[in-house]
Amino acid sequence: MKTQAKTIQIFLPGGDPQGIRVAEITTRIVQLIEVPRALLPEFLKMPESNQVALYFLVGEAEDGAERRVYIGQTGDLPARLATHNKEKAFWTRALVLISRTNSLTQTHALFLEWYSLQRAKQAARYDLSENRNGGSKPHTPAPLEADCLEIFETGQTLLATLGYPVFEPVAKPSEAGNPAEFFHCKRSGIDGKGLYTPEGFVVLKGSLGHQADAPSITGTWAGHLRQKLRDSGVVQVKGGNIEFLKDHLFASPSTAAVALLGRTANGWVEWKSAEGKTLDALKRQGVGGTD
Known part of the structure; x- marks a missing residue:
């Protein structure tokens, strides 16, 4: 199926393209906020840090090695990121997925965490050793699961746009009528x-x-x-x-x-x-x- 065109807006709260970046598809309610580790205190002052969130901690790759990622979810983002800042040395940036309408619930987050881990394992692009296990699928009502899958698709696009293709296999399947060369x-x-x-x-x-x-x-x-x-x-x-x-x-x-x-x-x-x-x-x- 042909990929649909999308419009993505990137906002720089501090005016620095290497600083905090907020990305969104203009027709959807999901935002992805990229936070350099050094700017974590500034992010935690932002109102967006006080939401239920799915988050990704990313460590840069060395030559020939895979990038590392830790995938998590929380209802207390300031406390969780502060803990990771003290206890996890590998990461350089946090990517935080939230709703602009503050409508993500813990049930959304639990499903998104589980589903993201499964998809990241399938893509096999990033080292997931920081996540000890993928857990089991949480009970999620069908209407809410459908919402989660739409949120995930938006998050997948935003992550790749900002340079973190966590869910994209390095060798993508061929499109119909355009076989791989x-x-x-x-x-x-x-x-x-x-x-x-x-x-x-x-x-x-x-x-x-x-x-x-x-x-x-x-x-x-x-x-x-x-x-x-x-x-x-x-x-x-x-x-x-x-x-x-x-x-x-x-x-x-x-x-x-x-x-x-x-x-x-x-x-x-x-x-x-x-x-x-x-x-x-x-x-x-x-x-x-x-x-």
């Missing part, structure tokens, strides 16, 4: 498959790469990247190879190629279509050209 990186013992996306390049689950690093990348960012992929469980050693255990997003085609090949590489020429055309020929050289 796969690219391959193949050498002796190498069998990589991936997708070029608006966010970067995704190496798909099951791709096989070299286990050993070339001497030239030892001690460099490339060597550290490959070690982090192993340490974080994105890849595992299989025979003389590494195997990707999940779809993984890289910032560029070249970084993705390095992760597979274990050496410096130009991903624009290493990744090729099933017909043998390079990613460069298909995605860079034709831009702005005429038929």
Whole structure:
């Protein structure tokens, strides 16, 4: 189904684009407030902090690692965030989902917390180890559950808009009539498959790469990247190879190629279509050209 166009408004209470940001879809009652950890005291002075809320604590990723998120809900946001500020070291920003009409109840919040955890696990984009378990589905009357699903869809869009695609799989399903265009990186013992996306390049689950690093990348960012992929469980050693255990997003085609090949590489020429055309020929050289 084709995605519908939306209008999103972002308000900067302090006038600083790196400060507190309030995002909303103009036709809906849900707001998402992004709070840098350093500005938590300022947020707690805002009236919006005194509502029932679903919240996300996000920690930035290091090279090759996944971002971390903690998902929670509360009827006492000031107390809960103050506790997390004292006890949880990993997070740098809080994303707080509330209703502009102050109409979220604890029942809404409990369902949204449970549902968000299930969807975040399915997307497998963020490290959820801060959440000990996903719990069980709370009893929610059908009309209220329908409200929650609409709230969730709005929150999902706002999170992604602000740069936190917690619920978006890195390799999205193809739209009808627009099949995915796969690219391959193949050498002796190498069998990589991936997708070029608006966010970067995704190496798909099951791709096989070299286990050993070339001497030239030892001690460099490339060597550290490959070690982090192993340490974080994105890849595992299989025979003389590494195997990707999940779809993984890289910032560029070249970084993705390095992760597979274990050496410096130009991903624009290493990744090729099933017909043998390079990613460069298909995605860079034709831009702005005429038929």
